[in-house]
Amino acid sequence: MDSLMTFLEMGGYARFVWPAYGLVAVVTIGLLLVSLRTLRSRERALTMLQEQSPGRRGRRRDK
Amino acid sequence: MQRLANPAQFLRLSKQLQPWLAAASVLLIGAGLYFALLVSPADYQQGQTVRIMYVHVPSAWLGMVGYSTMALASAVGLIWKHPLADLVAKAAAPIGASFTFLCLATGSLWGKPMWGTWWAWDARLTSMLILLFLYLGYMALQSAFDDPSRGARASAILALAGFINVPVIKFSVDWWKTLHQPASLLKVSGPAIHPAMLTPLLLMVTGFTCFFVVVLLIRVRSEIIASKIRAIRLTQIHGTREEPLADHAVG
Numbered sequence: 001m002d003s004l005m006t007f008l009e010m011g012g013y014a015r016f017v018w019p020a021y022g023l024v025a026v027v028t029i030g031l032l033l034v035s036l037r038t039l040r041s042r043e044r045a046l047t048m049l050q051e052q053s054p055g056r057r058g059r060r061r062d063k
Numbered sequence: 064m065q066r067l068a069n070p071a072q073f074l075r076l077s078k079q080l081q082p083w084l085a086a087a088s089v090l091l092i093g094a095g096l097y098f099a100l101l102v103s104p105a106d107y108q109q110g111q112t113v114r115i116m117y118v119h120v121p122s123a124w125l126g127m128v129g130y131s132t133m134a135l136a137s138a139v140g141l142i143w144k145h146p147l148a149d150l151v152a153k154a155a156a157p158i159g160a161s162f163t164f165l166c167l168a169t170g171s172l173w174g175k176p177m178w179g180t181w182w183a184w185d186a187r188l189t190s191m192l193i194l195l196f197l198y199l200g201y202m203a204l205q206s207a208f209d210d211p212s213r214g215a216r217a218s219a220i221l222a223l224a225g226f227i228n229v230p231v232i233k234f235s236v237d238w239w240k241t242l243h244q245p246a247s248l249l250k251v252s253g254p255a256i257h258p259a260m261l262t263p264l265l266l267m268v269t270g271f272t273c274f275f276v277v278v279l280l281i282r283v284r285s286e287i288i289a290s291k292i293r294a295i296r297l298t299q300i301h302g303t304r305e306e307p308l309a310d311h312a313v314g
Contacts, residue, residue: 010111019172024122024169028274031158032277038282039282042288046288046291046295
């Protein structure tokens with residue numbers, strides 16, 4: 001337990017080291033999730049549009 | 064390169080690559096965190112704050128890689144009028160901007176305990192802040208046009224003009240007196256850093272680079288789909304049967 005506390009204290013610099021790591025985690029994971037969500041919603045929108053115009057269906061090469 | 068230029072080929076290849084890159088990124092960053100936080104020693108001058116380096120340096124690297132990707136893709140888009148290149152440039156901008164922001168923020172958190180200040184108007188810090196503004200200007204300019212191809216052209220010119228800032232950032236620590244320490248990794252004489260710190264740093268840099276490529280591929284796919292949606296909507300409005308932008312771009 002003591003060693004965990006020492007680790008978390010970061011030699012007295014905990015309030016600089018942990019926010020730096022936390023911020024990087026939040027921004028990178030956030031960026032990934034936002035990018036994935038945009039991709040999914042655009043994929044859905046494209047599928048819907050293609051179903052509305054049946055003439056285009058035959059050309060769906062990359063699905 | 065020529066084959067990659069075909070959006071259909073690109074989509075297929077990117078779907079194949081993505082799981083491998085994602086796995087590599089998780090493994091490398093996982094191992095990097097283990098070494099960075101638990102194994103590597105504290106610095107004899109900077110104490111435990113040196114651990115901020117392991118997230119600060121990859122962020123700075125990707126801030127510049129992001130901009131270089133954007134500038135290169137913009138050049139290809141301008142010269143060869145390749146629609147996929149414009150989409151790559153557009154997709155890279157928010158990722159590079161995020162990492163540039165992280166570089167500035169983690170640098171600030173490192174600067175306060177070590178330099179005694181959150182911020183200084185010195186060459187390295189200021190040129191990095193300019194990089195962030197270039198990204199923001201690029202994204203604003205791109206969305207300012209109704210016609211995406213005109214937006215891509217205008218913002219590509221901005222991206223290329225701003226590229227001059229990238230070597231300025233890199234060499235700012237040599238050209239001007241600055242608080243920031245000089246390069247430790249990309250030096251002619253080889254890395255000037257102890258292996259105990261070099262290992263976690265390289266793991267984090269490669270892991271973050273894999274992550275960058277994964278997010279870039281996701282965003283490019285997303286942009287290709289958006290351009291198809293736009294083409295279909297235009298067809299519906301005009302009643303003509305135009306090919307979607309991304310479909311006839313075989314180089």
